[in-house]
Amino acid sequence: MSYKGYLIDLDGTMYRGKAPIDGASAFIKTLQERHIPYVFVTNNSSATEEMVVEKLATFGIDTTPDHVLTSASATAKYIAREKQGATCYIIGEKGLHEACEKVGLKESTLDVDFVVMGIDREISYEKLKTAALHVRDGATFISTNKDAAIPTEEGLLPGNGSLTSVVSVSTGVAPIFVGKPEPIIMEEALRMIGLDREEVLMVGDNYTTDILAGVHARMDTLMVLTGFSSREDVADVPKAEKPTYIMDDLYSWIEEKMS
Known part of the structure; x- marks a missing residue:
C-alpha cells in the first residue's frame, strides 16, 4: 500500500x-x-516543538515545529477542548508549561480544574503533595504519558509514569494518560x-x-x-x-x- x-x-x-x-x-x-x-x-513533554526541531537538525534532519507533536502539546490541546481557559496545577518542565500557555490554560495552585503531570527533574514532595490534595478535592487528573522509565546515556531513569504513580497511589485516582x-x-x-x-x-x-x-x-x-x-x-x-x-x-x- x-x-x-x-x-x-x-x-x-x-x-x-x-x-x-x-x-x-x-x-x-x-x-x-x-x-x-x-x-x-x-x-517527550519536557521539550518545546522548537527544541525538538533544533535537536533533529543536529542529525541532519531539517523540519519545522508544525511537523512536531509532543505529549505536552497533545495534553494541552486535550484539556483546552475539555474546558476552554481551564485552571491547572502543572508539574512539568518548559515544554509542558509553554504548551498549556499557548492554548490559553491558566496556571494556579488554588481552585484548579485539572492537575497535569509531565516529567519534572526537579520534582519535590511539596509538588506531589499539592497535586494529591487537588486530585482529592476533585480536580481532573491528567498525565502526559505512562513511561515508567526513560533511556539516557546513564541507563534507564525514572520516567513520568513513575512520578504519576505517586499521586495515583496516594489518592486512589487513576489519571487520564495522553501519550x-x-x-x-x-x-x-x-x-x-x-x-x-x-x-x-x-x-x-x-x-x-x-x-x-x-x-x-x-x-x-x-x-x-x-x-x-x-x-x-x-x-x-x-x-x-x-x-x-x-x-x-x-x-x-x-x-x-x-x-
Missing part, C-alpha cells in the same frame, strides 16, 4: 540518544521531496496531518508505545529494528496486535516500499 502520510517516533527511530540512525535523514528527505505529509509524535500508546495523542496527530487513519502509517521502534499506539488507533504500523524492540518481542503477540510491517531500518522501507 502507498501511504499518503506518516506519523513518526523520534528516539530509536530518528536517533538513538546522541547518535543518528542510518536511514532516518534519507527517509525524511524522501517524504519532503515527494510532498508526503508527516508528523513526529513523541512522548503513546493511548489514542488521545494519535487522534491529535491525525488532526494535524489532515488524513484518514487508513491513509497513514505509524512508524516507530518501540512495540509497547509506538506500535501499540498505532494498533489502538486502528492504523497500519511499521516497526523498525533500530531501537528498543526486536522481532522476538512480537513473536507471540496476538495477530491483531502485531506490526503490519517489520523492517531492519528505514533504508529498507525506502527501497522496498517507496521505490
Whole structure:
C-alpha cells in the first residue's frame, strides 16, 4: 500500500540518544521531496516543538515545529477542548508549561480544574503533595504519558509514569494518560496531518508505545529494528496486535516500499 502520510517516533527511530540512525535523514528527505505529509509524535513533554526541531537538525534532519507533536502539546490541546481557559496545577518542565500557555490554560495552585503531570527533574514532595490534595478535592487528573522509565546515556531513569504513580497511589485516582500508546495523542496527530487513519502509517521502534499506539488507533504500523524492540518481542503477540510491517531500518522501507 502507498501511504499518503506518516506519523513518526523520534528516539530509536530518528536517533538513538546522541547518535543518528542510518536511514532516518534519507527517509525524511524522501517524504519532503515527494510532498508526503508527516508528523513526529513523541512522548517527550519536557521539550518545546522548537527544541525538538533544533535537536533533529543536529542529525541532519531539517523540519519545522508544525511537523512536531509532543505529549505536552497533545495534553494541552486535550484539556483546552475539555474546558476552554481551564485552571491547572502543572508539574512539568518548559515544554509542558509553554504548551498549556499557548492554548490559553491558566496556571494556579488554588481552585484548579485539572492537575497535569509531565516529567519534572526537579520534582519535590511539596509538588506531589499539592497535586494529591487537588486530585482529592476533585480536580481532573491528567498525565502526559505512562513511561515508567526513560533511556539516557546513564541507563534507564525514572520516567513520568513513575512520578504519576505517586499521586495515583496516594489518592486512589487513576489519571487520564495522553501519550503513546493511548489514542488521545494519535487522534491529535491525525488532526494535524489532515488524513484518514487508513491513509497513514505509524512508524516507530518501540512495540509497547509506538506500535501499540498505532494498533489502538486502528492504523497500519511499521516497526523498525533500530531501537528498543526486536522481532522476538512480537513473536507471540496476538495477530491483531502485531506490526503490519517489520523492517531492519528505514533504508529498507525506502527501497522496498517507496521505490
